[in-house]
Amino acid sequence: MQATVHDFDPASESGRLVTDEGVLIPFDGEAFATSGLLALRPGQRLTVTVAATDDGTVSATSLRLEHVAVVPEP
Numbered sequence: 001m002q003a004t005v006h007d008f009d010p011a012s013e014s015g016r017l018v019t020d021e022g023v024l025i026p027f028d029g030e031a032f033a034t035s036g037l038l039a040l041r042p043g044q045r046l047t048v049t050v051a052a053t054d055d056g057t058v059s060a061t062s063l064r065l066e067h068v069a070v071v072p073e074p
Contacts, residue, residue, distance in 0.1 A: 002066055003048050008040040015040065017048060017060055025050055027060035035063040 006024060008015035013029035025048070032040070040046075040063075049062035 001048055003046055005040045005042050005044040025058055025060050031060050031063055
């Protein structure tokens with residue numbers, strides 16, 4: 001799924017994403033650490049994997065930068 005960075009705390013390396021449907025999804029420092037990214041900024045588009053916990057809450061477990069290829073016109 002794709003989502004946009006809503007907020008990011010560099011100290012804890014955690015934050016929240018907002019889906020295209022407007023749902024806030026938290027992520028923790030572990031999800032950020034496995035991404036290989038150095039920082040995030042609000043508005044940045046990501047591809048994310050989410051998982052539900054036993055109590056039914058959803059959080060992001062994997063973050064990747066969303067790459068968009070731009071091909072110049074000839």
